[in-house]
Each structure stands twice: as C-alpha cells, then as structure tokens.
Amino acid sequence: MTSVALYSFAHGAAGAAELGLALGLDVRQIDIHTFPDGESLVRVPSVTETAIVYCPLDRPNEKLVALMLAADAFRRGGARRLVLVAPYLCYMRQDKAFHAGEAVSQQAVSRFLSACFDRVVTVDAHLHRVSSIGEVFPEIEADNLLAxxxxxxxxxxxxxxxxxxxxxxxxxxxxxxxxxxxxxxxxxxxxxxxxxxxxxxxxxxxxxxxxxxxxxxxxxxxxxxxxxxxxxxxxxxxxxxxxxxxxxxxxxxxxxxxxxxxxxxxxxxxxxxSVPHGTNAISLAGILADILRRELNE
Structure with missing residues (x-):
C-alpha cells in the first residue's frame, strides 16, 4: 500500500487538523523561512509516496510561490503523487480578458498548479463561463465539491x-x-x-x-x-x-x-x-475526507 501523509502550512493549520482527524492522518507542517530580501526557503518534513497538501488560497500571491517550492521539495524527496487540497481556489473569477491587455488569470493559475500537482480538490469554485472544473484543469485530476x-x-x-x-x-x-x-x-x-x-x-x-x-x-x-x-x-x-x-x-x-x-x-x-475567518461555523472536513479517502487505499 502506498504511504500517504497530510501536510499543511501554518496558515492552514486549523482546517488541516480537522481534515486529518476525519482521515485518520497526522498533519505534518511545511516550514517557510522568509529572508530579509523577501525570498523564501521552504522545507517539507519526511516525504511519503503520496503527499496531500492542504492550502486555502485566499491572499494567494505569496502562497502560490510557496506551493511551487514545496512541490519541488516533495518531488526531490521522492513523492510520486501530489494532491493539492485548496478549499478556496483563487483567481477563478477572471476567466476571460474583459479588456485589452488583461491576463486570463484562471487559465494562468490552472497551468501553474497543473505543473506542480497531480490532483486538485476544491469547494464551490467560482466557475462562470466554464461548465466544470475539468475544463479549468484538463491535464490533471480535479474535483469541485459542493458545500x-x-x-x-x-x-x-x-x-x-x-x-x-x-x-x-x-x-x-x-x-x-x-x-x-x-x-x-x-x-x-x-x-x-x-x-x-x-x-x-x-x-x-x-x-x-x-x-x-x-x-x-x-x-x-x-x-x-x-x-x-x-x-x-x-x-x-x-x-x-x-x-x-x-x-x-x-x-x-x-x-x-x-x-x-x-x-x-x-x-x-x-x-x-474554506478560508480561516472569524465567521467560520460550517466544517468542510467531512466532504473533503469523503473525496480523499481513495488516496489512502491506492
């Protein structure tokens, strides 16, 4: 059976702890050291064959770089499968160029994440002009759960x-x-x-x-x-x-x-x-655990 572990950055610790309890997995923290010039050094703890990485992508710009570096560290450490659990998935609203010169952020971010991960799991992704999460991530596995x-x-x-x-x-x-x-x-x-x-x-x-x-x-x-x-x-x-x-x-x-x-x-x-917030009252751990359990059995 493939070895599996759940990993989280400090900013997602609470949600990861709930998910870990639902899956029966301990949570291993990914460490980030920020240098005076703003660059980051990312360290992942002991690497398993399948790494499930929990990371809500609110305030995403710094988090995306940290995810990229963490994915590199996991691959170098021997991980064969990387699963991103992003209950909130950023940049989904910009799904077309509304004015000349604009980036189509949804497509850019999907390509970025697809290059790092084998599967993305999210909740209530804001899909407007596309009908499914599979259209956003055509090259990897993707799940869009309903809350x-x-x-x-x-x-x-x-x-x-x-x-x-x-x-x-x-x-x-x-x-x-x-x-x-x-x-x-x-x-x-x-x-x-x-x-x-x-x-x-x-x-x-x-x-x-x-x-x-x-x-x-x-x-x-x-x-x-x-x-x-x-x-x-x-x-x-x-x-x-x-x-x-x-x-x-x-x-x-x-x-x-x-x-x-x-x-x-x-x-x-x-x-x-989905995002750490003072109004949090409704846990997503149950629906996330249900869709992730097959990772434990492969």
Missing amino acids: AKAIAHFAAAQGHGRETIVLGPDEESIQWVCQLADELGASYMVGHKIRRGDRDVEIEFPDDPEVAGNPVLVVDDIVSSGGTILSAVAAMRKRGAASIHVAITHALFDKAVEEKILSAGAKAVWSTT
Missing part, C-alpha cells in the same frame, strides 16, 4: 427547514440555491444583480409575499466587499422577514463588512472553513 450539504446540515441544526426561504442574490447563485433549498425542503428565490462598480451593487427581487413573517437564509459562494449581501439583507428586512441569516462558502471580507451585514438586519453570518 450545500454541509451548509444545509448546519442551517437545519439552527432551525431552518421547510418554512425557510433560501435567497440567492443573483443568477450565478442558482446552482447553490437550488441544492441548498432541496436539502432543507425549502422554497427559494433568486435576485437580479445590477453592478455599477466594485462596491456599488443594486439587486432586484421578484415580488414574493411569502417573505413576510418567514425565516430567510441568504447564501452566496464568495463575499469580499459585501455589497451584494448587504443589498439582499436590506431587501429581505424591508419585506418583513421573520429572521435573516447569511451563509457563505468563502469569506474573504473583513470585520467591518461583517458588522455592516449584521447592522443591515442579519442575525448571524456563517461561513465554511
């Missing part, structure tokens, strides 16, 4: 169910909204986003008299500036929702944005553990 079941399980434990209205802020959220509503046995509604700038967003919602007096669960895959969620929460409060909770897969916002969402009328903001 809906984990979110639904947590939301149900907080009292959400058939009376809940699951709200997606725009048409892009329909895939998450439908699955989450199905898991909860709830109805759903999707808005139409009008974006005038990075922080200037207006959302139109269809008239739905069921909102008044019922709980609403606002869901989105990525929240950074918070404009979309703020508009959605404010609209549901105006329509008389009994309560409003916000569930997010990837929390990329700061404390000030969270406070604005709460001030707008949300009772709580919950995020998955």
Whole structure:
C-alpha cells in the first residue's frame, strides 16, 4: 500500500487538523523561512509516496510561490503523487480578458498548479463561463465539491427547514440555491444583480409575499466587499422577514463588512472553513475526507 501523509502550512493549520482527524492522518507542517530580501526557503518534513497538501488560497500571491517550492521539495524527496487540497481556489473569477491587455488569470493559475500537482480538490469554485472544473484543469485530476450539504446540515441544526426561504442574490447563485433549498425542503428565490462598480451593487427581487413573517437564509459562494449581501439583507428586512441569516462558502471580507451585514438586519453570518475567518461555523472536513479517502487505499 502506498504511504500517504497530510501536510499543511501554518496558515492552514486549523482546517488541516480537522481534515486529518476525519482521515485518520497526522498533519505534518511545511516550514517557510522568509529572508530579509523577501525570498523564501521552504522545507517539507519526511516525504511519503503520496503527499496531500492542504492550502486555502485566499491572499494567494505569496502562497502560490510557496506551493511551487514545496512541490519541488516533495518531488526531490521522492513523492510520486501530489494532491493539492485548496478549499478556496483563487483567481477563478477572471476567466476571460474583459479588456485589452488583461491576463486570463484562471487559465494562468490552472497551468501553474497543473505543473506542480497531480490532483486538485476544491469547494464551490467560482466557475462562470466554464461548465466544470475539468475544463479549468484538463491535464490533471480535479474535483469541485459542493458545500450545500454541509451548509444545509448546519442551517437545519439552527432551525431552518421547510418554512425557510433560501435567497440567492443573483443568477450565478442558482446552482447553490437550488441544492441548498432541496436539502432543507425549502422554497427559494433568486435576485437580479445590477453592478455599477466594485462596491456599488443594486439587486432586484421578484415580488414574493411569502417573505413576510418567514425565516430567510441568504447564501452566496464568495463575499469580499459585501455589497451584494448587504443589498439582499436590506431587501429581505424591508419585506418583513421573520429572521435573516447569511451563509457563505468563502469569506474573504473583513470585520467591518461583517458588522455592516449584521447592522443591515442579519442575525448571524456563517461561513465554511474554506478560508480561516472569524465567521467560520460550517466544517468542510467531512466532504473533503469523503473525496480523499481513495488516496489512502491506492
């Protein structure tokens, strides 16, 4: 049987520890020493034939270089198979050149990671103009897991169910909204986003008299500036929702944005553990472990 170990950088230690517990693997830490000139020296501990590397790719620029160096160290140490677990996968939103001279970041990063790893596992990758994660990584194995079941399980434990209205802020959220509503046995509604700038967003919602007096669960895959969620929460409060909770897969916002969402009328903001964040409440360890178990048996 192939030897397997789970590795993590310090910034992903908490999520890696949860995943290690679910898989029955100890976590080995990858060390990074930063020199005064900004260069890095990466050291990996004892190398196994299959190395599973856990690394959320929020604030990605320095992390990508560290991953490249770690992959080199693993290969030199004798690893035959490298698996990247990046619950949040960066640069997926730039999937085309919107203006002359722009890079298509999604393709550039996918080529970079494909040169380093044999498999990439992520959660709720932001795929807009491509239909599957296989199109992003055509040369290696890739898995894009859905967080809906984990979110639904947590939301149900907080009292959400058939009376809940699951709200997606725009048409892009329909895939998450439908699955989450199905898991909860709830109805759903999707808005139409009008974006005038990075922080200037207006959302139109269809008239739905069921909102008044019922709980609403606002869901989105990525929240950074918070404009979309703020508009959605404010609209549901105006329509008389009994309560409003916000569930997010990837929390990329700061404390000030969270406070604005709460001030707008949300009772709580919950995020998955895809990115270390103060709102983390929904563990992804279970769904990640399920897809990774075959690595332990090969």
